[in-house]
Amino acid sequence: MQEASPQLENGYTRLANELLDALIGAGLTARQWAVVMTIIRKTYGFNKTSDEIGLSQLSAMTGLDKSNLSRTVRELEVARVINRSSGTHGHTLSINKHHKQWGLSNQQPQLPKQQRLSNQQRKGCQNNNSGVVESTIDGLSEQQPQNTSLKTTQKTTPKDNLSRSLRERFDAFWSAYPRKKSKTAAEKALAKRKPDEQLFADIMSGLERAKTSVEWLDKTYIPYPASWLNDGGWMDDYTPAAYTAEQLAVMDAFNGALGESLGEASPEVFSAERAKAIDAFLGFRPKDPGFWQRYFPWVAGSVTVPPHCGFDYLISREGFSIVSGGQHTRKDAA
Structure with missing residues (x-):
């Protein structure tokens, strides 16, 4: 078996030390830690702040079953450690880097004041009446810990209209389109089309024909990109421009x-x-x-x-x- 040899040139995840320190001290469970690290890998590992990550992806990377993952994601969302919003095909997840808003704590839950026993009291009781002390401790151990979570009111992050694959295709389209107006509307128009690889190739081919057409020689007559996408402009007939x-x-x-x-x-x-x-x-x-x-x-x-x-x-x-x-x-x- 060949030994592993991780190298930075093969890829790395950039994470602020302050955020990493906050995660180390957050008291995350093993499942919560696995989910958080997966989200970091899928976002910061690709120089992004959020990504559309399904339970299947989380399960494949963590080895946890989907039922536990769904519950763990909800726990982290309620504690405001992560942000979750609706995406095109699932939920978009991201780390809430404002760690002071997190509701998790690495502190052990405290017992009510009247139920606490000082070390001296416990020592004296052990000497005089160990049976009473053991009974008292047993009773305390069965009590449920107090809920130390903060309020669960959460501000959702702005919705990204595009998944990662559509985002890459939109960036290519936007870069090639000669009239860059109303970018958000153009994103929504492409999201509505949901082009697969073949349709996107047709869109880009039609765009190149339009850019070298008589109709688009005057840029004032080039439609806004959202209108062009909504109207299926790549399927139009264009008159090829020619030199005089x-x-x-x-x-x-x-x-x-x-x-x-x-x-x-x-x-x-x-x-x-x-x-x-x-x-x-x-x-x-x-x-x-x-x-x-x-x-x-x-x-x-x-x-x-x-x-x-x-x-x-x-x-x-x-x-x-x-x-x-x-x-x-x-x-x-x-």
Whole structure:
């Protein structure tokens, strides 16, 4: 059997010392401790503060049966050690890091004052009448400990509309969507769709078609992401955007002079950003509108291009200014 060799580079759970100290002194039972550590592993272990954790997951990690787990979770919730709220497929659990609100205590329950026996009294009774003392102690041991829990009023944490898998998919969608408006509404719209892997792939594919369409060239006409999701926008027909004849001519001029050495600018895959950059490039010298026809051949013959130089750099304001200003002009150029 190969010996275990835990390494930090294989993953670790980051936990504040103050919170760990509070847990150590909280007087948790073995079951409560197992549940708390599982929640910490599933949340802080993934750099999250809460997660949707079902009883099956808790059972798999703790080895406890679901009936005991359900009761233990309720105990921890009542004691405000953990927070529990409704999730998409179950309950969302998190540690209540405000440990001063916890109702658990590591102190042993105290007997009522009139029932306490001092050590001296107990010693004297043992000497004089041990039978009475034993009877008294036996009677006290059968009494139920006092309830030391605090009030169970609990403020629920804000509900996350998305499970962990949906959260990851939403983050990818939100990152790709060009008009970032009303994020909470967009989260709810995606949660309502509950896309599996295939549906999400269709959504992202439709989004890419929309982003390179004529309809979305003007961003003011791009719908809010929630509206797009609610209306099934990924299933719409879009007119693919294309470069204008003048934009294509600029790309052809570059490809003819520098495409072999620097890599060709593809006219087949439309990019709104590149089209906009070409239009800006054409306006650099308004008094010499045909300058671009001479620009690329001149670069090919007279300029030592900087590293990673390409079409987009040469037509950018920065690249055009540096190159045309002679910074990279060959010293032996005619």
